[in-house]
Amino acid sequence: MRTTVGIIGGGPAGLLLARLLHREGVDSVVLERRTRSYAEQRQRAGILEQATVDALRAAGAGERMDREGIPHDGIELRFDRRAHRLDFPALTGGRRVRVYAQTEVVTDLIALQLAEGGPLLFEAEATGIAGAAGGSPVVHFRHEGREQELTCDYVVGCDGFHGVSRDVMPAAERTTYARTYPYSWLGILAEAPPVYDELIYAHSSRGFALASMRSPTVSRLYLQVPNGTDPDDWPDERIWDELDTRFALDADPGWKLARGPVTSKSVLPMRSHVIEPMRYGNVFLAGDAAHIVPPTGAKGLNLAAADVIVLARALAHRQRTGSDTLLNGYSDTCLRRVWRAEHFSYFMTTTLHSAPGQDPFETRLQLSQLDRVASSPHAAAELAENYTGLPLPAR
Numbered sequence: 485m486r487t488t489v490g491i492i493g494g495g496p497a498g499l500l501l502a503r504l505l506h507r508e509g510v511d512s513v514v515l516e517r518r519t520r521s522y523a524e525q526r527q528r529a530g531i532l533e534q535a536t537v538d539a540l541r542a543a544g545a546g547e548r549m550d551r552e553g554i555p556h557d558g559i560e561l562r563f564d565r566r567a568h569r570l571d572f573p574a575l576t577g578g579r580r581v582r583v584y585a586q587t588e589v590v591t592d593l594i595a596l597q598l599a600e601g602g603p604l605l606f607e608a609e610a611t612g613i614a615g616a617a618g619g620s621p622v623v624h625f626r627h628e629g630r631e632q633e634l635t636c637d638y639v640v641g642c643d644g645f646h647g648v649s650r651d652v653m654p655a656a657e658r659t660t661y662a663r664t665y666p667y668s669w670l671g672i673l674a675e676a677p678p679v680y681d682e683l684i685y686a687h688s689s690r691g692f693a694l695a696s697m698r699s700p701t702v703s704r705l706y707l708q709v710p711n712g713t714d715p716d717d718w719p720d721e722r723i724w725d726e727l728d729t730r731f732a733l734d735a736d737p738g739w740k741l742a743r744g745p746v747t748s749k750s751v752l753p754m755r756s757h758v759i760e761p762m763r764y765g766n767v768f769l770a771g772d773a774a775h776i777v778p779p780t781g782a783k784g785l786n787l788a789a790a791d792v793i794v795l796a797r798a799l800a801h802r803q804r805t806g807s808d809t810l811l812n813g814y815s816d817t818c819l820r821r822v823w824r825a826e827h828f829s830y831f832m833t834t835t836l837h838s839a840p841g842q843d844p845f846e847t848r849l850q851l852s853q854l855d856r857v858a859s860s861p862h863a864a865a866e867l868a869e870n871y872t873g874l875p876l877p878a879r
Contacts, residue, residue, distance in 0.1 A: 485513060485603075485632065485633070485634045485635070486634070486635045486636070487511050487512055487513040487602065487603075487634065487635075487636055487637075488505075488510055488511045488512065488636065488637045488638065488799075488803070489501075489505060489510060489511070489512040489513075489636060489637065489638050489639075489640060489799060490512070490513055490515070490621070490623045490634045490636035490638070490639045490640070491512055491513065491514045491515065491639075491640050491642060492515050492610045492623060492639065492640070492641050492642060492643045492647060492648070492649055493514075493515070493516065493641065493642035493643035493644065493647060493649075493771075493773070494514050494515070494516025494518075494523055494590075494594070494604060494606070494642075495516075495523070495526070495586075495590065495642060495644070495771070495788075496586055496589050496590055496593065496771075496785055496788060496789065497642040497770050497771035497788035497789065497791065497792050498514055498516070498640070498642035498643075498770075498792075499514065499590060499593035499594060499597060499604075500539065500540070500543060500545075500593060500789055500792050500793075501640060501642065501770070501792035501795060501796055502514050502593075502597055502601055502602065502604070503543045503544070503545060503593055503596055503597060503601060504539075504543055504792065504793065504796035505796055505799060505800070506597075506600065506601045506602065507543060507544070508796065508799075508800035508803070509800075509803070510796075510799055510800055510803050511602050512601075512602050513602055513603045513604075513605070513634055513636075514597065514602070514603070514604045514605065515605050515608040515609075515610055515623065515625050515627075515634070516604065516605065516606050516607075516608060517607065517608060517609040517610065517643075518606065518607070519606055519607055520594065520606045523590055523594065523606070524587060524590055524591045524594065525587060526586070526587060526590070528585075528586035528587070528784070528785065529585075529586050529779070529782065529784050529785040529786075530583055530584065530585045530586065530696060530697075530698060530704060531556075531581050531582075531583060531683075531696075531782035531785075531786075532549075532553070532581060532582045532583075532584055532589075532785070532786065533581055533782075533786040533789075533872055533873030534579045534580060534581065534872055534873055535786070535789070535790065535793075535873050535875065535876050536785070536786050536789040536790075536873070537549070537553075537582050539789055539793050540589065540592075543593075543596075544596060545589070545592045545593055545596055548588065548592055549582070549584045549588070549589070549592065552584070552588070552699075553582045553583060553584035553588075554582065554583040554584070554697065554699075554700075555580055555581075555582050555583075556572075556580060556581050556582065556583060556681075556682045556683065557571060557572050557573050557580050557682070558570045558571045558572050558682050558868075559572075559682055559683045559684070559685060559871065560680070560682060560683070560684045560685070561684075561685050561686075561687075561854060561857065561858065562684055562685070562686040562687065562688075562731060562733065563686070563687040563688075563850075563851060563854040563855075564687075564851055564854075564855075565688075565732060565733055565734045566733060566734065566735060567684075567733055567735070568857070568858035569682075570857075570864055570867065570868050570871075571868075572868050572871070572872050575861070575864055575865040575868035575869070576865070576868050576869050576872050579868075579869075579872040579873070580872060581782070581871070581872055581873075583696070583697055583698070585698050586785055589785075605627055607627065607628075608625050608626070608627040609625060609626045609627075610623055610624070610625045610643065610647070610648050610649075611624050611625060611626060611631075611648065612624045612648055613639055613648060613649065613652050613767060616639070616652045616653075616764055616765045616766065616767040617764070617765040618765050618766065619766070620635050620636060620637060620766075621635075621636055621638070621639045621765070621766050621767055622634065622635050622636070623636065623639055636766075637766065638766045638767075638768065638799065639766065639767045639768070640767075640768045640769075640770055640792075640795065641767060641768065641769045641770065641773040641774075642770050642771050642773060642788070642792070643773055644771070644772040644773055645757070645772050645773065645776060647773055649767060649769055649773050650759060650769055650773045650774070652764055652767050653759070653764040653767075654764075657764065658759055658760065658761070658764075659759070659760045660757070660758070660759055660760075661756075661757070661758045661760075662755065662756065662757045662758075663755065663756040663757075663830075664753070664754075664755045665753075665754035665755060665756075665778060665833060665837070666711060666839055666840050667691070667692075667708050667709065667710060667711060667754060667837055667838075667839070667840070668708075668709050668710070668711050668712075668713060668751050668752055668753045668754060669694075669706045669707065669708060669709070669751070669752040669754065669779070670706065670707045670708075670709045670713060670715060670718055670723070670749070670750075670751050670752075671704070671705070671706045671748075671749070671750055671751075671752055672704075672705050672706075672723060672746045672748060672749050673698065673702060673703070673704055673746070673747050673748040674702070674703045674704075674705065674743070674744045674745065674746050674747065675701065675702060675744040675745045675747060676701075676702075676703045676741070676742045676743055676744030676745075677700060677701050677703070677742050677744075678695070678697040678700070678703050678742070679740075679741060679742045680695055680697075683695065683696050683697075684731065685780075685832075685836055686730050686731050686836075687835070687836045687837075687838075687850060687851070687854060688729070688730040688731075688732075689838070689847075690726070690729060690730055690838075691707065691708035691709075691730065691837065691838050692706075692707075692708035692730075692780075692836045692837045692838070693705075693706065693707055693708070693726075693727055693730035693731055694706040694780075695727075695731065695741070703741070703742070703744070705723075705727055705741070706752075707723065707726055707727060707730070708837050708838070709751065710840070711753065713751050714751075715749045715750060715751055718749070720745075720746045723746070723749075724741065724743050727741055728740050728741055752779065754778040754779075754780075754833065755776055755778065756776060756777055756778060756826055756829065756830060757775060757776040758774070758775045758776075758819075758822060758823070758826060759773075759774050759775065760815070760819060761815040761816075761819070762774045762791075762814065762815040762818055762819065763814055763815045768795060768814060770788060770791035770792050770795060770818075771784075771787070771788030771791060771792075772784070772788065774791070774818075774822070775787060775822045775826070777825055777826055777829040778829050778830070778832075778833045779829075780829055780832040780833040780836060780837075781825065781828045781829035781831075781832045781833075781870070781871065782871065783825040783828065783829050786825075786873055787821070787822060787825050790818070790821055790873075790876060791818050793876060794814060794817055794818055794876070794877065795814055797810060798810035798811045798813075798814050799811070817877055821874065821876075824870070824874060825870075828870040828871075835850050835853050835854065836850070836854075
């Protein structure tokens with residue numbers, strides 16, 4: 485097989501890239517190691533920045549998102565047993581976010597790719613990349629019981645932290661930055677209607693909690709827990725009781741979550757990770773293959789989308805003009821946004837979570853920072869601008 489762009493990974497980054505390239509007349513092949521049903525059921529992020537929403541619409545993948553997604557004009561911060569709402573459009577000049585689960589984004593993009601785009605191969609596991617340093621790289625992959633090769637002008641690794649793409653770059657030619665946080669999230673999906681209109685981020689003496697949603701009938705909720713927590717140690721009733729405790733308000737002591745059957749329960753470790761540069765020869769990294777953020781800032785899916793939007797423009801420019809200028813600037817362009825998102829995610833994480841052994845002085849610093857966001861329009865605008873997503877670079 486031969487193509488212009490070989491894409492390893494059929495998650496939202498790889499699929500959006502394929503769709504954007506298709507609309508620019510650039511051919512591609514997507515290799516996804518999992519089955520279609522698995523790809524469409526992976527539970528991940530659910531908050532889309534304005535730029536991600538705009539990109540999906542431009543790619544022709546916005547119809548169901550606009551119909552079923554839930555627009556949000558703000559978030560609520562709860563701390564010191566009081567609540568403060570941030571009005572995103574008022575603070576950012578009109579930007580907002582949209583709740584639309586990654587599973588739905590992937591489902592929409594898969595349907596479009598299979599109907600209109602280039603080859604999308606499921607259960608096609610990439611095992612290595614040859615010739616990455618220059619020329620035409622070759623992706624070795626296993627599909628339908630046979631070892632196969634895909635020769636490309638360019639390879640894009642959208643295959644995550646454990647994929648083969650990020651290992652192509654020699655250790656001497658890359659720099660890795662990493663941080664592991666001393667806590668995790670216990671996340672649940674519940675068949676329970678949200679009793680809140682927008683996301684609630686709660687700082688409490690017992691640890692962080694987050695109330696999100698997937699639809700008007702399904703709640704997505706998180707609790708800060710110690711690293712190494714076994715989800716089975718948390719029966720459903722214990723989770724609901726702890727959530728109510730962490731969201732408690734002095735001004736509304738009767739406020740409670742709506743309870744319902746818990747359909748999914750898992751523990752998510754928290755970490756930050758960046759590889760520089762995001763390119764080696766004709767192999768480009770995008771999404772989790774290049775960077776990971778803790779989920780507190782709702783940046784993971786959106787960073788991946790920003791990467792492939794920049795890359796699609798650069799590849800289309802190369803095909804139209806023969807110029808490598810935009811491709812050569814890909815890594816630097818993306819990393820400026822990546823580090824801004826890393827800093828924002830770090831800020832949200834360390835401000836809202838209680839570290840093991842945290843002393844009262846550190847807690848008071850957190851509360852002081854949250855109070856500043858609640859009382860200063862400038863501080864509130866800084867948080868809102870980062871949360872809704874900074875503008876993408878001009879074409």
